[in-house]
Amino acid sequence: MSTIVGTNIEVTNIKYDSDTTAMIVSSTGGGAGTVPQGLAKAWFQFNGTGTPTNRGSFNVTSITDNATGNYTQVFTNNMSDQNYATSGIAGGVSGNWADSLDHMYVANPCLTTGVQLASSYHTGLADTERSAGQISGDLA
Amino acid sequence: MSTLVIDTIQGKTTAGSVNVRGEGSNNTNLQQGLAKSWLNMNAGTSITDSFNTSSISDFGTGDHGAAFINSMNNTTHVQVGSTIKGPGAPSSSNVGLFTLGEGPSTTGYGPCTVANDTNAADRSMVFSAVFGDLA
Numbered sequence: 001m002s003t004i005v006g007t008n009i010e011v012t013n014i015k016y017d018s019d020t021t022a023m024i025v026s027s028t029g030g031g032a033g034t035v036p037q038g039l040a041k042a043w044f045q046f047n048g049t050g051t052p053t054n055r056g057s058f059n060v061t062s063i064t065d066n067a068t069g070n071y072t073q074v075f076t077n078n079m080s081d082q083n084y085a086t087s088g089i090a091g092g093v094s095g096n097w098a099d100s101l102d103h104m105y106v107a108n109p110c111l112t113t114g115v116q117l118a119s120s121y122h123t124g125l126a127d128t129e130r131s132a133g134q135i136s137g138d139l140a
Numbered sequence: 141m142s143t144l145v146i147d148t149i150q151g152k153t154t155a156g157s158v159n160v161r162g163e164g165s166n167n168t169n170l171q172q173g174l175a176k177s178w179l180n181m182n183a184g185t186s187i188t189d190s191f192n193t194s195s196i197s198d199f200g201t202g203d204h205g206a207a208f209i210n211s212m213n214n215t216t217h218v219q220v221g222s223t224i225k226g227p228g229a230p231s232s233s234n235v236g237l238f239t240l241g242e243g244p245s246t247t248g249y250g251p252c253t254v255a256n257d258t259n260a261a262d263r264s265m266v267f268s269a270v271f272g273d274l275a
Binding site: 041078 | 161169214216
């Protein structure tokens with residue numbers, strides 16, 4: 001076991017010493033998290049009205065307009081399997097958050113290449129002006 | 141096993157970018173994958189726990205604000221969240237839904253909650269996380 005103690009380190013790449021184990025990051029409470037498991041593998045905020053566009057994103061190469069309130073976020077680097085976790089929110093259909101019932105959910109089983117999302121308002125699918133989500137899981 | 145004990149990791153080529161080998165053969169990015177802020181609060185009145193959150197505001201029923209300690213670089217950051225349902229047995233009138241207030245800014249966002257399609261509602265446990273670029 002080797003220990004390097006310092007204040008700052010500048011690196012370009014971090015690769016743990018085994019391809020089968022994650023790097024442990026100690027936490028303030030004395031427990032530990034892991035890199036890369038603890039990193040979000042993709043995130044996106046998009047305008048789903050008209051031609052859908054991602055305002056901001058990470059590891060997403062494009063967004064596809066499948067139908068009203070139905071989109072596919074296509075990953076730049078694929079996930080390793082379909083068992084990843086996604087969460088997200090939708091808003092802006094009514095133009096007033098307080099009387100809206102916007103929500104977003106996964107429309108079809110997740111794919112390694114992307115995730116298909118549906119957004120709805122009250123009881124029907126609807127294009128949302130501001131939606132956002134994140135992906136956690138294993139990269140290919 | 142090797143242990144690196146340090147306080148700061150900074151990119152060598154680009155200060156704000158460090159590649160991390162993913163679970164497979166692809167690389168991901170350390171800075172981009174980190175949540176830049178998270179919050180566990182009670183209806184905009186008290187912070188239960190948080191990271192990079194300086195304060196919260198209660199503008200009205202279900203209408204809350206959260207301010208960052210360190211600002212974001214732009215207004216296109218991502219907020220995700222959830223909330224506990226209202227008191228009592230689950231019903232169509234006491235669901236807990238997380239929604240966004242108007243206009244997220246570089247200094248904060250609006251973690252708001254509603255109970256149904258016509259009523260905003262306070263919820264005792266509201267959770268949110270923010271991804272994007274720090275200033």
